[in-house]
Amino acid sequence: MPLPHTRLSAALLSGASLLATTAAYAAEDAPRQIEELVVTGEVGFGADTVQAGAFNNARVLDTPLTVNVISREVLDAQGAQGLYDALRNTGGVTRSQLAGGTYDNIAIRGILVENRGNYRLNGALPVINLVEQPLENKARVEVLKGASALYYGFVPPSGVINMTTKRAEAGAAPVAEVTFRADNHGSTIGSVDLGDRFLDDRLGVRANLAGGHLETGVDKVSGDRALAAFAIDIDPIDQLSIDLDFEYLEKDIAETAAIALLGAVNNAITLPGVPKNTTNLADDWQHYDAKAKNMLAAATYRITPQISVKLQAGRAETVRDRAFSQFGGYNLSTGEGTLTVFQTRGQKYVNRNLRAEVTGLFDTGPVEHEVVLGWTWNEREQNGRQSPTYTVSQNLFTPRDVPHRPLTTALTQNPSIIHDEGTYLVDRMTWGPLQVMGGVRWTDYESRSNLAAAQPTVYSASKATPAVAVVYKPVEWVSLYATYLQGLEEGGIAPANTVNAFEVLPPAESEQWEAGVKAEVGAGVVASLAWFEITRANAFTNAERRFVLDGEVEYRGVEAMAAGELTENLSLVGSLLWLDAAQKNAADVRLIGKRPENTAEWTASLFAEYEIAQVDGLAVNAGVFYTGDRAVNALNQAFIDGYATFDLGARYTREIAGKETSFQVNVENLADKDYWNTAGNGLIGVGAPRTVKFRITRAL
Template structure:
């Protein structure tokens, strides 16, 4: 209680200071001047649909011109849902599930059943690969984008799950001075300050600062912790031809980690799963902390050579450090619930990514045919030092858990350091043929090297990207595309006999046919058929994480986002997929669904602004994930689930300042469900949570 009062007092003090500074700047602090009249309406300043994407070779392109499935979760959607986690944002896009972990520490995510690689598939501002081993904060992000499928042309060795790109907030033409307070019924609370300004005689300097500090509590047993964020986005328009951007962010999260539940052993080829535990259950102790911090730095400069040509250079560095006491409950009796809690200790783990990119881009205009060309080079180096210590076992019970006394590492930490160098030259030519046809031709020449103390892989190759688009009218596009990608096949996780081992890189191929249309007041509709083949992995009889031939993922994906009317906005998605493993030499997995892969998902979130009550908006969301196998042999499936979210927010004016009060209820039915599977682990979905938000704009 004392901590919560302290947080509230600090927030009010900061709000008063910001208000005073804002008033002095605008002259509103003078007593003989009246406050301006502010009219509050139910209309929004943002949209559920984005006008551009900033990912891959499609940077700053309209979504309707992107010949590949892409989804954007805008700031307006994030605010309407009060989302602060990556999975919270991505649940609005088709085929997204959690993998292995329940989300108490960070979001391990799969798209279309394919794991989103944590060290290379998450990008900042379309470029820097940041390390998703700590909850990536969204408070300083303008939107979250997903480019689904193979993306090697621009990003090198990445799996074809897709690229998750986070675009940072930047200073705009209007000053920003916002303070937000958020709290939940379990005692979690945080303060968020968002400040943005432009300076200079020509407004050539821009600064956007976001600060977050708070206490974490998500309603499960034996849980406590805190998190923080400090970020800055700076830009300088040095001249009409030269500009610079700099992004800095540092965030930390130190919380108790919920224990995972291991999948029971098969009996006669069948696995019997326990009933879903209570969603507030945590078999680990509060002392089993996950303490991680991350620092990301990205610099970019653009130079205009001529009316049609320009240069871009980017350099960035991402670093994450982590201490962890990860535990999994295993070898338990389904009748009595008695089993073993195994804890894996990690201390001083380090990951670092360095990334450089240079591009020459331009147009060759013509009367009938125009070429938009990009010549680029990217160099990426990723190093890791995942130090771990042998596990320790203690008795625990699934049905009547006992308190776990604090355990300590008893031997030296072992490590298998690794270094990956991923360099590439790429060329793309977007050919505009009249007003109705577009063709994109691209190729990447890659050089890849992966080295550990025990393994070394090298790979070179050319990967093409081809697409053809037809626009019968301006607001409709029909496209077909073929892409090839190179990918790292993965690294053996901590609970496998070959923990830390890097598997050989592999080739993935993707074919896609799709249609996009903008209708009504600005709704973007998307429909696509995709067919992806890639290397499959499995766990062998010796508990080793190994390659297992190919897997094929094919299906139809649908999406809609935008404003139906001035009062009604929505974002919706659906996936209908057929996924199979194709290794005929392994009879146990041939023709089976890859683990943790749902063949059906759907989501719908909408918000309605009431005309009868200006400033009042009501919202609701439905999120469905279908059945998923717990392993590649399909010896058991976790049931599908649907969660419900409800929300209300009201915009008003207090003391001349625009103020928003909001309440959001996630998992409104308080459903118990298996939220995650994969890698032999199960996780339980979060309990019902009521979030209360107050936001003031100065």
Template sequence: MRFLISTAFVMTMAPPALAQDRSAGEDAVVLEDVVVTADRMGSFGADLVQVGTFRNARVVDVPLTINVVPNELLRAQAASGLFDALRNTAGVSRAQLNGSAYDNVAIRGILVENRTSYRLNGVLPTVNLIDLPIENKDRVEVLKGVGALYYGYAPPSGIVNMVTKRPTRDLTEVTASVSEHGAAYAAADVSRRITDRFGLRVNGAAGLLETGVARVDGQRFMAAAAADWQISDAITARVDVEHVNKDITETAAIQLPSASGGRIVLPPIADPRANLGGKNLRYAASATDVLGRVDVRLSRQVALTVEAGQAVTMRDRDFSQLESADFRPGANYGNGTLRVFRTRDQKYRNRILRAEVAGAFATGPIIHNIIAGINSTWRFQNGRNGTALTVAQNYFDPRDVQVAAPTVFTTAPITVRDRGAYVTDRAVLGPVELMVGARYSDYRSRAVSTVGIASGFERDRWTPSIAAVVKPVRNISLYATYLEGLEEGGTAPIAAANSVQVLEPAVSRQYEAGVKAEALAGVTLQVAGFRIIRPFAFLDPSDNVFKLAGRSRYQGIEGSLTGEVTRHLSIYASGQYLDARVRNATPVALIGKRPENTPEWTGSLYAEYRVPALPGLAIGGGGYYVGDRAANALNQAFVDGYTTYSASLRYTAPVGGKPLTFQINADNLTDERYWSAAGNTLLGVGLPRQVKVTTRIAL
């Protein structure tokens, strides 16, 4: 009852577009429809965003840091996974794993929650435990920081939003690629206008996977469909369905050595082509996401949106980690133990239902843009966890190990219900905009540990948000924002003594101020300073228990420059300085330490030059830098920073009146050896160089 009463009062932040309609003979505020599929076609830049309540807002008008990775950049880089897109944005690093099976990603040093923070079309919480398909995506958006106002419980790392391609003109496009390691891939993109009011777009892809790592192979398949139906002039409907399946050898992670005298001596970086596990230690997963949306124009000033969807991910996993390796010279040099954790029939299911009303009206000279909505999310996960088994392995001369099947399995089901209601008002008076919003959240979770101990949490709380934007001219925004968010304390990793236990929810707070500008026609500049205070959780090496230890503070400066600098030069650049520290904690030895896997400096740059003298030829390249990171919460060791380089050459020419593109891309061009990930007492080794040849033709 309390929840239902609250829905009448609660609010969020940021509006659909609004406009003055003078056709009626007087100024009347109306909601303006914006078609984001027309946003800067063939560009490295973007004008509009589609994440959260900022949907259809201009990038320069959003009072938070947001990076949009458009389809043209993904094509230029021959991106094959979500991390290929995210690496272009500042503050992004891998965490815990090296990405051979899927990617754990941290933004601003904070882990992006795999079950809540990856969204399809700004709404459906997909499960990032498989390479989420990007073949059917028009763009990837990263909303940095607290997103709980719209999305409920989520860490303040940010929201990763994947926007699907919509049915547009008739199109048939076929893509094929091969890599130097023997990977092969083919994809098709078909769009048709069935009638004037109904369109359908279908994407499909299949490939053989080879990463350049010994005894690793696999396959991947995806299929997706997007349908748009204009039922009447006032009602439109959209449906998205996507399915992806992946089966690959998962290479082993490396456990941190034990500390001696308060310090940890890291092992030499393992050969990136070596497989410390076994070929038959597999990662087999599939995901099916379904999302429907109906928009109803109730009047010229009011619109209703209703959305519902489900995301289901299934996986069997043989996760392994090499531990207790001996790095002292002698007969046992490199000998260690490979510990294997087997999970079977693991299921993750997210469901969401959302209804939202947007309205625009004026009170005197002030234009108001109101959004009010309610949403409910249900999450469930469970699986059979096998008893860990061990086998001997050598760090420098690994063999194809065979590990017996476990005979004992345990389950650890988790259920979560997160309901919310929100409302926001963006009041516009000349060059000044004030946004005020609040959310009411009603959160309930229940978890059962692998040893049968039940735990649960119930929280209901209001969280406010406020932002002020000053626009001295249309293309420049100065802003300041304060937000509060709610997040789960974290989930214990599978190797912890309290495996998969969900920690207590907590409040995070964010302050941000910045400037955004369209520096040139087609170029967007963003610079912001931010400060985040959030709960701090870590895996305590003294008892191997994942626990809340206190609070940590993240503050820094971030900037980006994206778009077309000249007619022939496109650029996508970003950088971030981050000062992160634990502010209070138990044990006190953690105070003042840098949170694990948190780089002070990150940066990325990718540019493409279209040669005027040779129409159709484009030369591209760039670099990605991640600074040194603490290997554990006690800062007993730091992994070195690294820079990887990419290069590309693509040529497009008409063949039979249709464009044919031939391109070559190289990632990790210098074959750098580096620690790609740290955290939860694990280390990941970066993958070796990959050269890929791609052809694409529109039929």
């Protein structure tokens, strides 16, 4: 593993020393102290703090970007099992390319959330989202939308999805409960959650174990999943805290076939009718088998109440075997077409991450400063291993069994490696009701692909990217803000079904403006309204099936969000996004003015739970989730229709034999609607059938 650049390491150490000295001198008259981050103790549908990015431990009202937090209470009320289950509560979230049976491939505001860089564990480790991310061990899920290069380096401006793990909180009661889940399709999952503090509260241990059988209601689709997760907190002395996290997760399930687009005739593509949501054009032997290990260690040392140093190190690894297929070339009348079967083995993805950071609080006259100086180093290594394919005949209306042909040729090696190193400086200044944030990141980036070839493809970039934000609070419960950010992102990696499969595209720049208002409505609801504009390079699969960068796309929109307890008995979480996205310039002039593929103009959601006062422990809930129509390709030659799904649920909690016991039922896609739920990369996919989920949780 290459060592980080010594010049940046030296710069960090020198800067940290200077900051610590300055802060220590100024802190003599400064009563303020760095607060420890405690988020797992939050209850209800709302949230007060942010963990992701440079705004770590800031209040939501003081964060000058759109932040959506899905609390544990919301996850439990909805019976959420995967990331999309959580994120559908936020504006602009759609599925992309995959229908969702294997893992959640997600786009936000029409921009793909990169699976190796934009998903974070505890605000730090970039986990690899190529296997379903578990929620049993998560306290909450949050989305920091927009450009996040200041803190996270080369990531798309879709946003960072951060998953916070459950922990054994100091001073809290021990946790010991067991949960059994099942659904009408035949899934059965058991899990256990254990947590306690030891050694005079200086050692905390939280363990989450889960496993069982999966059924989705789709023909020939079944599988298994398992989770073992541990969160350990060690406080050997008052000034030092050490957090350790380990996750092992696996999922092995049959993968449904995607439906490919037909060729355009007179610049228009005719889509087939939506198949029944239980239809599967693949077979039960075509499995997606993925395993992942995530490890993160973090240590924070408080030199003084005003100065702290944080060190983090993590490693994420995912390996997968995959047999998947795509159906194309079909006759719209008879349904006859061709199924292309892909078989890959031994794909491996590894992320390595280091971070060092010093935070200092000091005052200069009436201005309070919170200064963060940090350094990060990321290495992303992958071997995609593209395999040969074969084709068989298939029918869209009456699917046939798919013959299994063992691999007879060696897999093609496609290794690549990316290094992303950066130093960042952020100063959050407060002067009465006015807050100003200024930050800059210096980045060195290099990607090497086609490493098995005689002449590998090499891209590199060195650039400084600024971030500026202003927050004004006319009253304590209202914030007005404006933000300007520059970002850097990888150009993308070509999907497996393109002619340049697994090719790494050159890096690209993005720019974002945002302005908005946030308010605490009453005692328990946080609401926000924001306008944003993002400009970025456009990566897509063109008509020749080549994944390319061509021109710039501008995304402009308005987003609203509200979450919390409206009354003592009524809780809600709701979102609304209007998005105007269009290609601004391109070498292919046919693209100009077109909406980017898989980008909805409107998305909305509303979920509410009502506790019935007349029956102690009983609560009922309902939700509606809407996604507007989306273009199937960059030329807008067809659109999949918009859709709305409806959920209903109820949960009842009471004490049985001295132990709290909860019974719950949730119905998703209540009307059993057939609809296209995803587009992108020349593919479309069908949404899941109606699912009735049952859950029993009992304290031990």
